[in-house]
Amino acid sequence: MPENRPPAPARPAAGVPGHTPGRRREGPRGRSGGAPPPPAPVDAGWTPGPRRTFSDEQVWPPLPKPASEPPGASTQPFPVVPATPLPRPATPGILGAGSGAGRVTGTGPATGTGAAAGDGPGDGAPAAPAAPEEAAAPAGPAPPPRRRTALRIGGAVLALVVAMGIPTWHGYVFYRSGNPAYQVHPVAAGGTGTLMNVAWKVGVEQIDSLPGARPIKADQRWLKIKVTRTSLNTEGVIRRGDPEIKVKHPDGRAWQTEVVGRSLPVEVKDHKVGVGYDYDVVSLVPEKVAGEVEVEVLPSTIRVPLEEESVEELFKRAGTEKTEPQDQVLLFRR
Template identity: 60%
Template sequence: MGASTQPFPAVPAAPLQRTAPAHALGPVPGAPAARNDAAAPPPGSPATPPESPEPPAASPETGASPETGASPEGGAPARPRGRTALRAGAAVLAAALAVGVATWNGYSFYRTGVPDYQIHAVVPGGTGTLMNVAWKVKVEQTDNLPGTRPIKPDQQWLKITVTRTSLNTEGVIRRAKPTIQLEHPDGRMWQAEILNDGLPLEVKDHKVGIGYTYDVIGLVPRALAGQIQVRIIPSTLRQPLREETVEEMFKRAGTEKTEPQDQVLLFRR
């Protein structure tokens, strides 16, 4: 077969169509209608773009909007500093109140067992009376006591004789040992030890109006020995005049009123 030299006829190209603006094409089938909040301007009037509200100013401290509280970077809303400081102050106040209440409760509980002392001062050489018992004190200074260890040159032994006299039967019942302390007027205190209790062993042998003694010693600074005062805190325990059975003891303990041991005789020198 021979090759043809006749050219193919030219096919005319289709004319290019111009794309119309989107507003001229009308709605596309199946597409959601576009929302147009601004009314179309009347014919012949200039098209004026709607005014957009100004965005709220950002806070100079946090960079967040005062209305939305959001930061410019789109992060979480920033918490106002004033509210944070208020919450922190409230937390500190609550903690302080809690500590104060606990401290007061602890002090009240302590004072329940150790009440405030009621001091009854006694003139030098005088007699003090509490709970139907008369008390008298005699103080002597000595450098040596039999059976005691040697002391330093700046120390001084005090030999104290405490005499108690029951004024009636109630005074006899309150025959338990007292607490005896040595005190300087400035508040410093030293230990005192009862060496001998001169009270009769049997309550029935304890006589009204008869003085019985306690032999007491104490070690104090030599320079202050002449200023030391003696404190006597009588016991509030009540011992029956006769031996009781266990049943009688529990019955009496359930009917007696508990007394605070807060009365103190202070013998001045």
């Protein structure tokens, strides 16, 4: 009769992690009868402890090669720095024109071997980096800029003068178009001046008061001025417009004048050639210059026709006549 034996436990497969032969397999943590897994091993190099110090190591310039190191063993070739600057190439940026296949044609360091260029020491032997024959010459100090301070300042001043002068000139021309520069014709005291076929004469008298005028100060005087005009021909009769009369001192000061009477005929037909007609003018000036002031007469350039004209004829004549500048002045001395 066969013997009843309990079944043998199954052997785990080899290579299963966490299994030790001859040991019962532990269940998951938390189950009854289980033990926590052992802690993972710690690297002794990273354990807390005193700070370690490292010795200094020279990086640049590189340490001299040991005597036992064969030539060409360095992995960091450095270009040879020439003692004197090389000549600048004719075409900047293009190097090695017409050189062999192993020569440098760029700006980077030469890394090719002598075997590639055909001029190395031999087959199989590493070649030392050759100095670039046509490398760009080192850029020297830039030449100092030419000192053109005076020229630049002169150009700036000239530009400023032109920028300010052109508008000023246009303004002056516009001003002179309405206020022309006077052409003064001096007349001696008691003399006669002639302009535009009309003869002019001036007489000045000092008076203390005028009938119906307000009282004046003790240091003031009235000037009674008589301006006589005489037409020399028909053209003079046509130039019968009222003149502009001014009282001025040689130093440039001027005083207001007022025409209080005239004997010029109202009708043109009554105006006679060779007959004098007067303008009565008064002016109030300081007493100390009453004997020094001079009289300026600006004859009018208006041409009044001898006969009455219709409106159409007046506009027709005004469109054909040339406007004359009123810039002629007669200056009567005292």
